[in-house]
Amino acid sequence: MTYELDEPDSLFEALSERQKAILIFIGGFIDREGFPPTIREIGEACDIPSTSVVNYNLNKLVDLQWLERSKEKSRGIRLVRRSGGGAGRPPRERPVRAYDGGSATLVPRVGRIVASKPVMLPGADFGQYYDPDMDLIEVPREMLRGFDPSEVFALEVQGDSMIDALIDDGDIVVMRKQQTCADGDLVAVWLPQDSTTTLKAFYDEGTRIRLQPRNPTMDPIYVHPNNCQIQGKVLGVVRML
Amino acid sequence: MTYELDEPDSLFEALSERQKAILIFIGGFIDREGFPPTIREIGEACDIPSTSVVNYNLNKLVDLQWLERSKEKSRGIRLVRRSGGGAGRPPRERPVRAYDGGSATLVPRVGRIVASKPVMLPGADFGQYYDPDMDLIEVPREMLRGFDPSEVFALEVQGDSMIDALIDDGDIVVMRKQQTCADGDLVAVWLPQDSTTTLKAFYDEGTRIRLQPRNPTMDPIYVHPNNCQIQGKVLGVVRML
DNA sequence: AGTATAGGCGAACTGTTGTTCGGTGTCAAG
DNA sequence: CTTGACACCGAACAACAGTTCGCCTATACT
Incomplete structure (x- = not known):
């Protein structure tokens, strides 16, 4: 075996x-x-x-x-022995997780993410207008990291401009809408001066924001805090081939 | 605390x-x-x-x-973390959640894929052998592309050697075990001469095999058919952040 | 005053869960 | 062969823990 x-x-x-x-x-x-x-x-x-x-x-x-x-x-x-993610898996975070019996978690796929436009966000209350015929995608429950499914949505990436975040054209990103984030979070940011949306790891360095690509072969970019608008935090990526 | x-x-x-x-x-x-x-x-x-x-x-x-x-x-x-919702708004009734009868597709997560080792494959009979309480991961049904779930499994990628396939350390690849594939399929191949496992798009060019990285900034590698052992076809990738 | 509602109290009931104990089978060392 | 260790089984027991029910108190509204 x-x-x-x-x-x-x-x-x-x-x-x-x-x-x-x-x-x-x-x-x-x-x-x-x-x-x-x-x-x-x-x-x-x-x-x-x-x-x-x-x-x-x-x-x-x-x-x-x-x-x-x-x-x-x-x-x-x-x-006690909790390393990595196998048998003795630790609570990588607090065991705060929604659970409803093991059924799939369905998240609405609400549009596309294009480098040249801000992320298309669903209305603040889109949860209430949820249409059962909407395009839904199953995601592993763990991916939600405990967030309520109603505030999570999915976008399809268009173009290869996210490649430095190891995200390909056609990939689906699962996001939670939020305007702030912690250092190190992978977030979708809208850079008004460049008219660009990009996915990067976010680091606040005081006078400037460092946006670190997830791809180690690429260099970070630095922006002024005023030219950096967080649109949501990326919870996960799903790629179907 | x-x-x-x-x-x-x-x-x-x-x-x-x-x-x-x-x-x-x-x-x-x-x-x-x-x-x-x-x-x-x-x-x-x-x-x-x-x-x-x-x-x-x-x-x-x-x-x-x-x-x-x-x-x-x-x-x-x-x-659980409370769902968004404005101040004083009544609790919304779970909008996007859970079809209970719905058949989530659960795939066993059976190990890790390491660049320096052949893919660890579960035994041929793992379909009926495996313990229902094993580590399972939900994947979108579409990802299976019609394959029988019993011949599909998931592996966690260790190391960043797959980065040219846009796959990061810690990503989960969903694979179907097979020894052959069609041109263009993304497959896990074991290269005996290099003692390496890698994920690449597969193209048979007659005298040689072209292994094309999924990352357009990287160049293909060419191997002799005898030095190229297909281990499985990648159906999808799931990345949780 | 009458009443509806939210919050609280204590006791009894029932099902759950950890523990204990007598007994079985196997295997290897003495 | 005997002994002891190890792993196992089934059943009974007692403590634990979630639920339910009748009743109480305070407040606000009619």
Whole structure:
């Protein structure tokens, strides 16, 4: 069997199949639900018929320092070794995530993003005017990073002017409308002086804004704060070939 | 530790003292413990003597879209960020969300793709073998291009060696396992002589294979057919930021 | 005054969940 | 062969935790 788990550790491989399954399940569960599973939920998912066996293996994993438990508390499990994004996946952020049963998250595709025009934003309240026949695209729920789906929308990129952000003609960018952002966020900015929209990582350097391409072979550009209008934050990119 | 609410204060301030205390406590508790508190833990922390009152306020907060609850599950609380909406506007009813019966397309994320190794392929039988709780990723159905979901899988890209295909470190490529392809397909190829895996557009020019980067600023490379092993066809790319 | 509403209280009830314990099978060292 | 460790099973138990219900208090509106 050849699932490559991104714990390069042979430590992980040394675990029993059940222990591996348990760790993987817990990580996924926390990701999905926002809280850890119960012993019985683990047992059911990993085909372990007895709660005591789950308990046994859980304690084993505590000894091996894969997780921590709070005695006599329901769902009192914490993953300890959390690197990368695999089995022991950490809450990369706070486990603040909407969840509605695992169904797909649908986001309206509202137009195109063209380098020579500001981003076409839907009305502030477009959520209410949502038309079920609108062009919708499924996106992984994680991509929403906890934002409410109603404030997220998708745009198709036209032209190859975003190539320095590793975004190709025809790609779909999933965005959340917002006027501000934190340093390092990938945002769509409208540069009035250049009449250009571009996607770049945003860094406020006080007297100037540094817009850093995502493509390391390319250099950043610098603009005056007055010539830099944030239009939305990019949550993700989807490319279909 | 204070739980930072990234919302305009007015919305938060509009809540009752107890509701504010509850929200703050839940955020801090999750930060501290790794899982949400029970009703009784909230009550004790916020000086609310009756569990029913905590329950009451919790449901109030659900209505106001500050959090979500899983019915009849211990600690079944998730914090969510409130949706936009102007001041004093009634909570909007989830516009763009979830077709429940809709069939999300779930694809197993089975490992990583590293430039220096052949693509780690799941076993031929992974379709029925894999554990439904494995790490799955939702992809737009269209991305599958009609292929059976059981022969499709996803890999996380490690390193920036795919940058000439406009694929970044951390991107997820959705692939179909196959050994042949048509001209122009974007495929993962293993180049034995270079011990490299790379994603390129494939063109058979008879005596040689042309591997064309997707990035127009980069030049194609040419390889001998014997030094070119197709591992799978790329159906799409998903990037989460 | 009468009444509607929001918020609160406490107790009882029910289902959930962690824990414990007697017992089974396997395997390798003594 | 015996022993002990390891992993496992099933069942029962007790504590935990979400829900429900009758009743209370204050405020504002008719």
